[in-house]
Amino acid sequence: MSNIVVIGAGQAGSSLVAKLRNLGFDGKITLIGEEAAPPYQRPPLSKKYLLGEMELERLYLRPESFYAENDIELRLSTTVTGIDTTNKQVMIGAEAVPYDQLALTTGSSPRYLPAAIGGDLDGVYVVRDLKDVDAMAPECVEGKRVLIIGGGYIGLEAAAVAASKGLQVTVVEMADRILQRVASPETSDYFRALHKGHGVDIHEGVGLETLLGDGRVTGARLSDGSELEIDFAIVGVGIMPSAGLAEAAGLEIDNGIKANELGQTSDPSVWTAGDCASFPFRDGRLRLESVPNAIDMAEIVAENMLGADKTYVPTIWFWSDQYDVKLQIAGLNTGYDRIITRPGDNENSVSFWYYHGETLLAVDAMNDARAYMVGKRLIDMGKSPGPAAIEDPTTELKSLLKA
Numbered sequence: 001m002s003n004i005v006v007i008g009a010g011q012a013g014s015s016l017v018a019k020l021r022n023l024g025f026d027g028k029i030t031l032i033g034e035e036a037a038p039p040y041q042r043p044p045l046s047k048k049y050l051l052g053e054m055e056l057e058r059l060y061l062r063p064e065s066f067y068a069e070n071d072i073e074l075r076l077s078t079t080v081t082g083i084d085t086t087n088k089q090v091m092i093g094a095e096a097v098p099y100d101q102l103a104l105t106t107g108s109s110p111r112y113l114p115a116a117i118g119g120d121l122d123g124v125y126v127v128r129d130l131k132d133v134d135a136m137a138p139e140c141v142e143g144k145r146v147l148i149i150g151g152g153y154i155g156l157e158a159a160a161v162a163a164s165k166g167l168q169v170t171v172v173e174m175a176d177r178i179l180q181r182v183a184s185p186e187t188s189d190y191f192r193a194l195h196k197g198h199g200v201d202i203h204e205g206v207g208l209e210t211l212l213g214d215g216r217v218t219g220a221r222l223s224d225g226s227e228l229e230i231d232f233a234i235v236g237v238g239i240m241p242s243a244g245l246a247e248a249a250g251l252e253i254d255n256g257i258k259a260n261e262l263g264q265t266s267d268p269s270v271w272t273a274g275d276c277a278s279f280p281f282r283d284g285r286l287r288l289e290s291v292p293n294a295i296d297m298a299e300i301v302a303e304n305m306l307g308a309d310k311t312y313v314p315t316i317w318f319w320s321d322q323y324d325v326k327l328q329i330a331g332l333n334t335g336y337d338r339i340i341t342r343p344g345d346n347e348n349s350v351s352f353w354y355y356h357g358e359t360l361l362a363v364d365a366m367n368d369a370r371a372y373m374v375g376k377r378l379i380d381m382g383k384s385p386g387p388a389a390i391e392d393p394t395t396e397l398k399s400l401l402k403a
Contacts, residue, residue: 051161102269172222
């Protein structure tokens with residue numbers, strides 16, 4: 001009987017084991033996770049869950065009973081200490097768990113501030129898993145002062161929740177503008193205005209020099225010499241692929257665990273999917289930090305573990321919820337040289353269309369589901385309507401799909 005072990009009980013791991021059973025695989029499946037909770041959704045952690053609008057059980061991707069009912073051994077609160085690819089064993093301390101095929105869905109981990117600048121002070125948090133948010137939640141009391149370090153999507157989502165709960169919120173972003181790494185100046189301008197309208201104080205082009213405090217954070221000194229008094233801090237300065245186990249096992253690493261087009265690593269018995277995995281894309285390699293990628297790649301890997309031999313081609317889309325604004329992103333904007341702005345149906349609704357020459361690359365749509373859906377379908381179909389058609393408010397977007 002074939003024996004499949006999956007390390008990493010997040011979105012990708014849960015999707016992979018469910019797909020294996022759905023495909024009729026009747027061998028042994030073991031899903032190993034470090035956290036105490038069964039696989040759960042991460043995006044709501046920094047939004048509805050932190051706001052108190054979502055109960056813990058509603059975070060679960062599947063009822064905990066699902067795993068037993070489908071004869072999937074779910075091992076929680078379990079840390080894998082090594083992988084022996086020669087003998088095909090996963091090491092959990094002195095225990096050796098054998099496998100015929102292994103999947104690594106280890107996800108990503110947050111970047112922490114160095115202890116030398118106060119990163120180890122009490123009252124300094126990241127937003128990555130349940131324990132992070134549960135520890136932070138009691139701090140989110142009306143009137144408290146919070147410093148958010150990093151003006152990317154994680155930082156801005158945390159800022160939106162904190163401001164909605166009545167906290168005094170300051171965001172510092174060392175780059176010239178918020179969202180600089182991931183979005184156009186137009187999108188940055190939109191969200192800057194949105195946050196300022198909710199009372200958030202945003203400092204751009206200003207970094208953190210050090211956090212201040214004796215045991216617990218009480219303030220911050222910024223790179224411009226100014227000092228802030230704060231009650232706590234949230235660090236949102238990016239995430240890294242969790243590839244340590246794979247690297248220690250001798251697997252190839254290239255911006256995460258290096259996979260081929262099937263999701264197979266440099267060891268043919270070991271597969272990977274999700275945030276931790278990089279895969280061939282166009283003329284290079286890509287690693288995607290998104291829920292859709294975690295699900296889609298994991299399901300393709302499940303098929304390929306059973307011999308399907310399918311190439312993984314990602315459908316690229318993301319989203320972010322801030323206040324009453326839903327940002328939906330289709331495509332990758334890398335290499336754009338012009339932005340087309342298309343107003344939506346109201347003053348809070350707009351979309352920004354990224355072009356390289358005459359080629360449509362991506363769309364950012366704020367409270368404009370129609371623009372997002374049409375843009376996503378156009379990109380998936382490889383169609384690029386002329387920029388003038390997008391810019392013309394009389395153009396019926398759906399008509400572009402038939403052009």
